[in-house]
Amino acid sequence: MTGRVLGVDACKAGWVGIVLAGDEVAAIFAPTIAELVLLADADGVAQVVAIDIPIGLPDQGVRAADELARQAAGPRWKSVFSTPARQALRAENHATANALHREAGAKGISQQAYGLRKKIFDVDDWVRGQQRRVVEVHPELSFAAMASAPLTDRKTTWAGVERRRALLAAEGVLPAGDLGAAGHVAGVDDVLDAAAAAWSARRVLCGTAVCRPEEPEVFSDGLRCAIWT
Template identity: 55%
Template sequence: MVRVLGVDACRVGWVGIVLDNGRMTAHVASGIAALVDQASADGPVAVVGIDMPIGLPDNGPRQADQLARQAVWRLRSSVFMTPTRSALGCSDHASASARNRELTGQGMSIQAYGLKPKLLEVDGWARQAAVDVVEVHPEVSFAHLAGAPLDVGKRTHDGVVRRRKLLREAGIVTDEELGTVGRGVGVDDVLDAAVVAWSAHRVAVGCAVTMPDPPEVFSDGWPAAIWS
């Protein structure tokens, strides 16, 4: 099994799950570059999967976001429409939302605007990373694992049990203590990072699928797609 890293944003920055020959290790860092360096200390990773949009649209919705909403069905609210690059250049939410509406016909939620620092952090880092980087959406990956969209939210008790079971059936055990790494990191963040790592492994071994296929390319040149 190749060594891969799945990454999810969390309250303290970023949480990463490394999968290496069936062994899972967790890492936390305030920055994405520091997290990948930390995760690579015991050996290079072949693919980094990140739960964050990569490839920012110019003047319309991304196909990846639209297809992901269809794929997760009842949990479609978990997929936000990626803001345009121009809107993310605005200095406040009101002007960013107005700019996005001007370009796409839709405003921007305060939640999406709140992700601006992490969106731009990943956007800058991914282009110079010395490793393959792909975008993954956890709910799309869990739907792939289950063979159908999940119908329970990830922060509910039943949602956590269901996701842990799916990961366990895929050989990824997530119900062990993470020590100091687990402090300040939500259970849902760990589960999301773990399933992102599952998709990153599929990318590494050549059996992943993309939405859309082929990826969509905007003026920034990045092949925008969600992998699972």
């Protein structure tokens, strides 16, 4: 099956996306998820959008998707953080978020997870009005699926970057050139992660993706929660 898909990863300045359409591999950048998808849709609607950000926030406890993703990531399991409860992410500071998260039956919330709250809510607000397929992905799982085994080198090391570039090139989804705005504002690892997300988006469109858990969870927000590869 051919079609147009978008893979998305967060970067410091906003969001970086990789659009796959036939043999086209294009990079885009925008400060918000809504603006990014508008850019992706400029030459045709992206049928699937795959985003490396939690979609579906738990009311308490730990999401099954995060637990299963951590198992599948192997040596890179630390890259999969537990998604905080919604009320914890709404807190005005990390200390309060930590307390609320423990009250919700989970361990303390990391600074990294709390620091992503603005981007999490950017997607949380946007996704509710979407008719297209929008799924959550985790690039480490996407790369593991490409390699048929979890990767061992961190994505910020030379070896890690080269391994990921080789995997994307073999799948025909490696971005090339200066990448325009995306190449100027996004880190190398952000671009490679967005390309891995696009690879998983294409698998979702083709019906070959793996869903963790097999039956998505649904919390009080009504969103289907699962991680796809």
